[in-house]
Amino acid sequence: xxxxxxxxxxxxxxxxxxxxxxxxxxxxxxxxxxxxxxxxxxxxxxxxxxxxxxxxxxxxxxxxxxxxxxxxxxxxxxxxxxxxxxxxxxxxxxxxxxxxxxxxxxxxxxxxxxxxxxxxxxxxxxxxxxxxxxxxxxxxxxxxxxxxxxxxxxxxxxxxxxxxxxxxxxxxxxxxxxxxxxxxxxxxxxxxxxxxxxxxxxxxxxxxxxxxxxxxxxxxxxxxxxxxxxxxxxxxxxxxxxxxxxxxxxxxxxxxxxxxxxxxxxxxxxxxxxxxxxxxxxxxxxxxxxxxxxxxxxxxxxxxxxxxxxxxxxxxxxxxxxxxxx
Numbered sequence: 420x421x422x423x424x425x426x427x428x429x430x431x432x433x434x435x436x437x438x439x440x441x442x443x444x445x446x447x448x449x450x451x452x453x454x455x456x457x458x459x460x461x462x463x464x465x466x467x468x469x470x471x472x473x474x475x476x477x478x479x480x481x482x483x484x485x486x487x488x489x490x491x492x493x494x495x496x497x498x499x500x501x502x503x504x505x506x507x508x509x510x511x512x513x514x515x516x517x518x519x520x521x522x523x524x525x526x527x528x529x530x531x532x533x534x535x536x537x538x539x540x541x542x543x544x545x546x547x548x549x550x551x552x553x554x555x556x557x558x559x560x561x562x563x564x565x566x567x568x569x570x571x572x573x574x575x576x577x578x579x580x581x582x583x584x585x586x587x588x589x590x591x592x593x594x595x596x597x598x599x600x601x602x603x604x605x606x607x608x609x610x611x612x613x614x615x616x617x618x619x620x621x622x623x624x625x626x627x628x629x630x631x632x633x634x635x636x637x638x639x640x641x642x643x644x645x646x647x648x649x650x651x652x653x654x655x656x657x658x659x660x661x662x663x664x665x666x667x668x669x670x671x672x673x674x675x676x677x678x679x680x681x682x683x684x685x686x687x688x689x690x691x692x693x694x695x696x697x698x699x700x701x702x703x704x705x706x707x708x709x710x711x712x713x714x715x716x717x718x719x720x721x722x723x724x725x726x727x728x729x730x731x732x733x734x735x736x737x738x739x740x741x742x743x744x745x
Contacts (some may be wrong), residue, residue: 424479425452425460430472433457439466462587488503490530491538497528507702509726511535534706538544574678575664581656581687586680594743595620595653597639597675598691601631601662602698604708610662611708611716612639616651616693619739621730622694624720633664644673648744654678656688697723 425433429450447454456491459469465477504514512533522528584651588596596617603608612625623646625639635715644652654676657663666677682688701719702708724740727733 421641425456425559427472430460430475430535433460434470434472437461437470446459457692466477472534484517486498490534494527498528500528501530502511505535506727508512508722512729513733515728516729520733526594575659575661575666577667578650578679579677581678584654584656588617588656588678591617593653595651598688599655599657600688600691600695601636601660602695602702602708603631605705609707609709611698611702611711612636612643613691613698614643615691616656616688616740619743620690620694621703621732621740622698622720622723624698624716626711628713628714631662633662636662637665637668640669641672644669644675649674656680658685658688694723 429452432450433446436449442459444454445455450457460475462471464470464478491501501514505511514535515532518529587593596618597614598617599612599614601612602611610627610631612627612631614625615621616622624638625643625644627635627639629635652673652675655669656678657666658680659682663677663679669675670677677709687694698719704713721737724733724737727735732740
């Protein structure tokens with residue numbers, strides 16, 4: 420037991436002090452403990468006339484071994500609140516991080532993300548339904564770079580390198596700067612475009628039912644950018660894939676400046692890389708992405724944009740965007 424608990428030696432001193440007729444205050448002072456701690460110890464173990472150090476130590480060890488009710492098992496409201504968020508694809512950390520703001524005056528509505536994981540995985544702590552494990556985002560490693568043949572792609576005409584991107588885009592201070600990429604489907608036959616606003620982490624998904632060549636990406640991009648107010652059309656950063664060969668058409672149609680990363684430098688679009696990892700929960704690798712309708716993509720984007728983010732102090736991208744536009 421740690422120092423917060425009485426030791427067997429301290430219990431012997433309590434027993435001797437009682438035998439000598441000392442007051443609880445005097446016994447506590449000799450141990451360097453508070454009188455309330457000593458008083459509880461004596462009361463819990465039979466009182467002044469029946470206290471025995473050996474029996475008190477044995478009882479304390481038995482209490483320490485006794486399984487305690489899991490917090491989520493004993494609080495139905497909290498358990499249901501956590502379960503609902505897991506089913507909405509929130510992570511345990513997102514759930515735990517928003518409880519204090521959601522229930523500011525109810526300390527009983529608190530649980531750590533470690534406790535949520537234990538309730539799902541640890542035998543004997545299963546307060547949450549085991550099928551909720553399927554709602555967790557697992558296997559979310561960094562995406563592998565696309566095949567090395569991309570290194571031999573033809574150069575994109577009139578590209579503007581990331582080195583010329585304004586400083587305000589790099590530090591996220593000013594909204595309206597986006598990062599973009601493609602998520603590629605089975606056998607490289609289908610794709611979904613992703614756009615992420617660097618300040619708010621707000622995400623847009625591009626529906627590409629006819630393929631992901633430069634004309635298709637251009638048309639989908641122009642349609643998506645036209646849904647945005649002018650103050651959110653400052654810049655876009657993309658890699659050097661040939662799907663952006665018509666980037667000048669996009670800029671002319673939307674007034675959106677487009678910058679291109681250095682070759683083999685995915686970290687220059689870190690926000691987008693992270694978001695693509697989250698999206699793989701809905702669009703697993705090796706699947707046909709052409710089966711998803713525009714309506715389904717919009718629903719997935721909404722789901723992602725209404726999840727709280729640790730990087731946003733547990734606000735959601737949608738909330739951050741609404742604050743900018745209000």
